[in-house]
Amino acid sequence: MSTRRKSMPAPAAEAPRRAADRIRDTAFELFYREGIRAIGVEEIVNRAGVTKPSLYRAYESKDELVADYLRDYHQRFFQRFEAPAAEHPDDPKAQLLAYLDRLAVRASSEGYRGCGLTNAVIEYPDHAHPAHQVAVDSKQALRERLREMCRGMRARDPDELADSLLLLLEGCYVSGQTFGEGGPARVLGTAARRLIDAAL
Amino acid sequence: MSTRRKSMPAPAAEAPRRAADRIRDTAFELFYREGIRAIGVEEIVNRAGVTKPSLYRAYESKDELVADYLRDYHQRFFQRFEAPAAEHPDDPKAQLLAYLDRLAVRASSEGYRGCGLTNAVIEYPDHAHPAHQVAVDSKQALRERLREMCRGMRARDPDELADSLLLLLEGCYVSGQTFGEGGPARVLGTAARRLIDAAL
DNA sequence: TGACAATGTTACCGATCGGTACGTACTCTG
DNA sequence: CAGAGTACGTACCGATCGGTAACATTGTCA
Numbered sequence: 493m494s495t496r497r498k499s500m501p502a503p504a505a506e507a508p509r510r511a512a513d514r515i516r517d518t519a520f521e522l523f524y525r526e527g528i529r530a531i532g533v534e535e536i537v538n539r540a541g542v543t544k545p546s547l548y549r550a551y552e553s554k555d556e557l558v559a560d561y562l563r564d565y566h567q568r569f570f571q572r573f574e575a576p577a578a579e580h581p582d583d584p585k586a587q588l589l590a591y592l593d594r595l596a597v598r599a600s601s602e603g604y605r606g607c608g609l610t611n612a613v614i615e616y617p618d619h620a621h622p623a624h625q626v627a628v629d630s631k632q633a634l635r636e637r638l639r640e641m642c643r644g645m646r647a648r649d650p651d652e653l654a655d656s657l658l659l660l661l662e663g664c665y666v667s668g669q670t671f672g673e674g675g676p677a678r679v680l681g682t683a684a685r686r687l688i689d690a691a692l
Numbered sequence: 693m694s695t696r697r698k699s700m701p702a703p704a705a706e707a708p709r710r711a712a713d714r715i716r717d718t719a720f721e722l723f724y725r726e727g728i729r730a731i732g733v734e735e736i737v738n739r740a741g742v743t744k745p746s747l748y749r750a751y752e753s754k755d756e757l758v759a760d761y762l763r764d765y766h767q768r769f770f771q772r773f774e775a776p777a778a779e780h781p782d783d784p785k786a787q788l789l790a791y792l793d794r795l796a797v798r799a800s801s802e803g804y805r806g807c808g809l810t811n812a813v814i815e816y817p818d819h820a821h822p823a824h825q826v827a828v829d830s831k832q833a834l835r836e837r838l839r840e841m842c843r844g845m846r847a848r849d850p851d852e853l854a855d856s857l858l859l860l861l862e863g864c865y866v867s868g869q870t871f872g873e874g875g876p877a878r879v880l881g882t883a884a885r886r887l888i889d890a891a892l
Numbered sequence: 893t894g895a896c897a898a899t900g901t902t903a904c905c906g907a908t909c910g911g912t913a914c915g916t917a918c919t920c921t922g
Numbered sequence: 923c924a925g926a927g928t929a930c931g932t933a934c935c936g937a938t939c940g941g942t943a944a945c946a947t948t949g950t951c952a
Binding site: 532533534545547553554 | 909912913
Binding site for chain 2: 525526527529530605606610611613614615616617618627628631632635652654655656658659660661662663664665666667669670671675676677678679680682683686687690691
């Protein structure tokens with residue numbers, strides 16, 4: 493859902509954007525870096541330079557803001573995930589490995605905070621919570637996409653390979669933030685290649 | 693005067709233990725099942741059937757209680773992890789696979805909540821927080837133990853194999869609670885065998 | 893019996909939580 | 923210019939957070 497402005501083609505470039513946008517961006521940054529439960533609405537609006545009522549005009553509740561953050565994360569994630577497709581058309585193996593190799597670097601650097609969606613599942617274990625649901629839906633889409641790619645690789649058992657790779661992926665997200673630099677995330681590419689080669 | 697039963701020196705075996713023990717056990721259960729940040733001290737003492745002062749006589753703060761919970765978890769974890777050693781002496785590969793096979797079952801069942809230590813790292817990303825530190829220390833010990841086992845397997849590159857297996861392990865913990873029954877965790881054993889066989 | 897340690901009871905603290913009633917300033921339109 | 927509508931801020935709400943003070947009660951052991 494987007495707030496479309498009518499005429500007035502944007503005064504300049506960006507700085508004093510709408511309150512809702514500032515909230516959205518600030519919340520994204522804070523939720524991801526510090527964790528969702530650790531951040532209160534007060535801190536969000538302060539850092540965004542707006543006030544609480546502005547937040548509650550744009551979102552029904554904090555939970556809705558969280559869900560929106562996760563939907564946003566989901567979208568950005570798949571953008572990153574599918575980005576290598578352009579460089580390696582019709583080569584799902586190369587596409588996947590390209591993403592994994594980039595991820596391995598990010599996840600092995602200091603201050604890495606893992607996957608916002610995975611983190612949300614852990615912060616909100618209650619299956620009824622909107623944050624949990626959005627995150628799980630996203631992960632299910634990822635699983636399905638991986639299966640599709642493994643079928644494209646002509647793996648003997650595409651579903652099994654996809655799940656194995658998903659384990660490596662998720663392991664990389666969490667190990668990245670546990671160990672930081674020089675952590676196990678560095679072997680992601682190698683391990684994935686081993687599994688793929690053994691499955692074709 | 694009061695309607696509550698008086699002395700009754702332990703009617704059966706264990707029920708009315710010390711307040712500190714009841715708090716410890718209740719906190720363990722609640723922190724693990726619901727998440728640490730989601731559980732307040734009030735809820736802990738209510739469910740434990742004690743009162744807040746009792747909690748603060750046994751622990752300096754909630755953070756200390758959390759750290760203690762994690763140390764407890766660490767101990768129970770390694771107990772489970774090393775349990776198969778008795779059945780497979782001098783066979784690190786069989787030991788590890790035995791643990792993984794059991795884990796795969798647990799992690800693929802409904803309501804699985806993953807590893808309390810991994811969850812704590814995500815709930816407390818701040819490296820200075822005691823919970824974060826205890827959890828990371830435990831994970832580093834696990835990494836070292838895995839390396840030791842991989843050396844025992846005579847792997848070509850034991851550190852690389854250990855890290856690969858650690859990724860699978862952590863992936864299993866988090867995917868277990870994301871997908872529940874029929875999730876990717878089911879392939880843990882197969883994937884681990886593939887990686888081990890390829891590394892010897 | 894008396895002393896002591898452990899626990900419960902009650903009532904509170906300041907801070908922060910998510911959330912809102914209501915007033916104000918700007919801008920677009922007639 | 924008048925008026926409407928939009929966008930935002932000030933000030934506040936009750937609930938809950940982690941944590942504490944003061945005192946009553948209990949079981950144990952000497």
